[in-house]
Amino acid sequence: MSASTQRKDFSLDGLFGVKGLDVVITGAGTGIGLYMAKGFAVNGAITHIVGRRQAKLEEAKETILQLNPNAQVVIHAADISSRSEVDALAKSLKKIDVLINCAGIVLPDPPCTHLTPLPELQKALLASPPETWSQTFSVNVESVFYLSVSVLHLLAAAPDGGRMINVSSIGSTMSDPNTHQPAYQASKAAVNHLTRLLASKFREHGVRVNAISPGYFPSQMQNPNNPNGMLARSQELVPLKRGGEEEDAAGTALWLASRAGSYVDGQVIPLSGGRDWGY
Template sequence: MPKQNFTLDGLFSVKGLDVAITGAGTGIGLYMAKGFATNGANVHIIGRRQAKLEEAKAILLELNPDAQVHIHAADISSRDAVTALAASLTKLDVLINCAGIVIPDPPCTHLTPLPELQAALLGSPSSTWSNTFSTNLEAPFFLSVSVLHLLAKSPPGGRIINISGIGSIMSDPNTSQPAYQLSKAALNHLTRVMASKFRDLGIRVNAISPGYFPSQMQDPNNPKGYLARAKELVPLKRGGEKEDIAGTAIWLASRAGSYVNGSVINLGGGREWA
């Protein structure tokens, strides 16, 4: 009979796991990197800006001087960069696809008069859609596929965690980000597609759909922003905190979350629809 371990160290341990996180230089990606580095994982932080990654590494080592932190400067929207990144890794247990972009579109709401509404929506340029889907959907797919051989070798089974967004599961007519919201909705279904496709490899694929967290996309200093208004919008009366996203990612990466597959976890404090 296999040994059972119900201790917190056993259930939620990520010690010694190699965890790669894209978009880890700032925001939600950095919050998750803090959680994994503090708890003994070998963390590979990935991003476009070398300087930001250096700053992030310093922060992680300050939290845990013994942490193993590896920097990979790469633009994952480039297929060649993804190939090179995958070749630079020799061991991987967990891949977290967190890098994403949102490009503002002309503002409009459900109360905007028809002529202005139509003009605003048609004012979304094709480059917004192609760039958004390239980074938010294509990049996670091709990076995940490129490291399959490493994830398949992970003793406890490889794990992929896609970071989606609350706009993927709810429709707020006051937002003006159709390309972003639809790219994240597509990422949710990509999660299910990959979970189905990779199941015989022992690789689990799940997504986290965060609500309002401090980040480059959610400026806490903007009094009109969703994060500042979280107390009125979110049933739990607050925005998300660093520990909320880090804890959820650690749960999915650890033994505690090993029976979860093909799921999209709503991490929005109870807010699910407009």
């Protein structure tokens, strides 16, 4: 039977179903990674949560099991900025349908804006330590590359094709002069291009690669209790007048990982309530 005459399944399970898929999510102990893990686990995926801190992963698993006591959640404690730990993690995995590279860090830099007088501006920017740049790129970019390549054979073996989702940031494309995270924003811009590079290299092996570019979500980077933070100011800054919610992150990842998103490849999907163009 040709593809054009095959019976189509337009049900929610047929389009958005992820039941039985093995989904590996880094940075899944907290924040956006945890939101995505909830979405996959509650909907029947075998959800592998990866993070540095065993205790946080245990808490995350308990949170998911409270939502669905039958959820299948597997913990992998690993520091993905370490090549040896990436190698060990890759060797421990036997099957992957979906890889989500969500782990990331942002390190503080001296504040400055376009209104900062020239001597102070130059001093503030040069005060960004070399370690900030090396550590930020190690976690946010290099780990994505090495883990993705290390598990490529598993993704290529996925029955319906492997799927990879990288988590970027609207900071990768915005150039708001009031922000002061040059290393972080540059690293996320690198993630965007790395996504396209990997998509071009992996396509012949049946692996789709996309990225999600989130705006302001409750996380360790965006403390909802900080009255001066971007998340608290979402109603003012975001065209849709709110910050991101758990379901927003989970829903976008489910779409890209399921049949519904199977014709999307090499793309960076803004998930920002319009903030990426609306400032």
